[in-house]
Amino acid sequence: MAETETVAVGVVDGGPALGGFSKEKLVEFLRQMLLYRRFEEKAEEGYAIGKIGGFCHLHIGQEGAAAGCILPLRQDDYVISSYRSHTQALAKGLSPNAIMAELYGKASGTSGGVGGSMHMFGPDTGFMGGHGIVGGQAGLALGMAWAIHYRGGGQVCVCFLGDAAVNQGGFHESMNMAAIWGLPVIFVVENNAYGMGTKFTRMSETEMVQKAASHGVPATVVNAEDVLATYAHFDGLIELVRQGGGPQFVDVECYRFKGHSMSDPVSGTYRSKEEVEEWTENSDPIKYLRDRMFSADLLTGEELDAIDQEVRGIVDAAVEFAEVAPEPEVETLYKNVYSEINPHGRLFFDGRGQ
């Protein structure tokens, strides 16, 4: 449960509001998070019937993080993440069709069906990828932030990491360099308290926010169950970083309702069924916003149903799109290993006629 009630009823632009957000904005948050939820549910279904394979990591329960951290960004800002990134790709503006098609391994997917769940990319929308090596994206975020600084642009780079990734050396090296050079990067830990079956507190003597202290990077905590607080928090931070304020570190508290990946159990020796039920029941970011909008008379049951119908339609359409999309061709595999085929010399050595 979000500990503090950050949401206050009020007025924005002459209309009723919650936490400083107009009804229109609130509906957009709700709509986005519902889209993420319905999308992940479809991915889960697709996995169960064997349409989606490999590793598939869902964000169910953590929707407030993608909505709260990414929606305040500009299109030309960068987002980079781990293998758990479907909803972040959606939030940054990749099309649900292309994301679903990627899960289905189709040519119309975000990576032409070659990347899969863990490797979604959308450079046109500033989504710089899902990356499979824990902590690997921290160094890449540093580089993108360096490029922004180098070109003198006012963009921001947001780097999502899991809570377990902060124990990688590369993460600390990146934080240090971001700090000494004042780079425009926000390291966002989606802190769902577990790295696979290992609780964060077993692997760290310090609190999450302290990870940034020795690097001189300002650190804050926000609870993603409350998307409004999360959005407001990031809106402010992003502006600060955009103005040249240097790197930031944010501990975004959340909880994963499902197993680590589709092939892992939801609960087990590392967390009890009761624990998961308790969180699912009482710390759902979608329910949280819905209930607050209900009690502030900013949402009716019919309105909610309509939003849900709309996003279900989008997700169903994505599945249909993915189903009929073409499979990628073998030729594309070789086309995408090197961007330049030099006029001299051999590049491939498998003798497969390429």
Place this chain on the structure above:
Amino acid sequence: MAQLTYRDALNQALVEEMERDESVFMLGEEVAEYDGAYKVSKGLLERFGDKRIKDTPISELGFAGLGVGAAMVGLRPIVEFMTFNFSILALDQVINSASKMLSMSGGQINIPLVLRGPSGAALQLGAQHSQACETWYLHAPGVKVVTPSTPADAKGLLKSAIRDNDPVAFMEGELLYNVKGEVPDDDDFIIPLGVADLKREGGDVSIITHGSMAHVALQAAKQLEKEGIEADVLDLRSLRPLDVDAILATVAKTNRAIYLEEGWPYLGVGAQIVSIIMEEAFDDLDAPVLRVTQADIPMPYNKKLEIWAKPGASRVVEACKRVLYV
């Protein structure tokens, strides 16, 4: 003899060697409370306590360093990598520390260390999770590399690796953990490093291979048999030390060979084997030695493309026919 899975055979080897020698301990991600990501260390925490079975943070470079350092002062660490893909983060400590320590120290400090975990592709895990990592380790003198393909080999070789006084990269097959086979019960059953195993006898052509590809080689041999072609299947089991005599013997017998491996072709294991055959058995050859490898590309996620990119039995059959000119 007992019927055991590859997973249980590894587990037995760990138990027996930890019972035998108190200086043996294992650490890695999820090895203790979770019983290992692939359940290889099931029950070990209960049996040996949390000093000898240690869960680590996701800090591959750091805990590989721990392994090398502890080995420098007399312990016999086993470092489990959840998969060898992630060991690439730890390669610095393997290549720059472990492999060179004995030499740099003028023979004073040896590194009795085992680095183990699955290597190679499973199913649709994409480019960063589907890599055969043998070559990274083989390139550096000072590291030994072992790749068991059956439960018995897994047990016998792991016990040898743990008793060995040098760094050994012990690469398991992610898709082999459930494979069953006969395993001797004997506590002292070991298979020495550097001894290949002829997994099938046939006089027409030699399929030389290692690791999980031994199973693909056997499948291919079965298909060839239907067409009246008998293949030797030589499973090298250990790549360094390498059983060169066994390679030369099969080539002398069949005069035709192919090398099958899971990894990429460029400077792959097969490149070394072909070079040895060229240098030491040129006159035995009736055809150039061919290699069957993964396609020379990062592994694709798409199921059909992945199957295409992997070195399957039909490619092996085709290569065998080419060296037989049929």
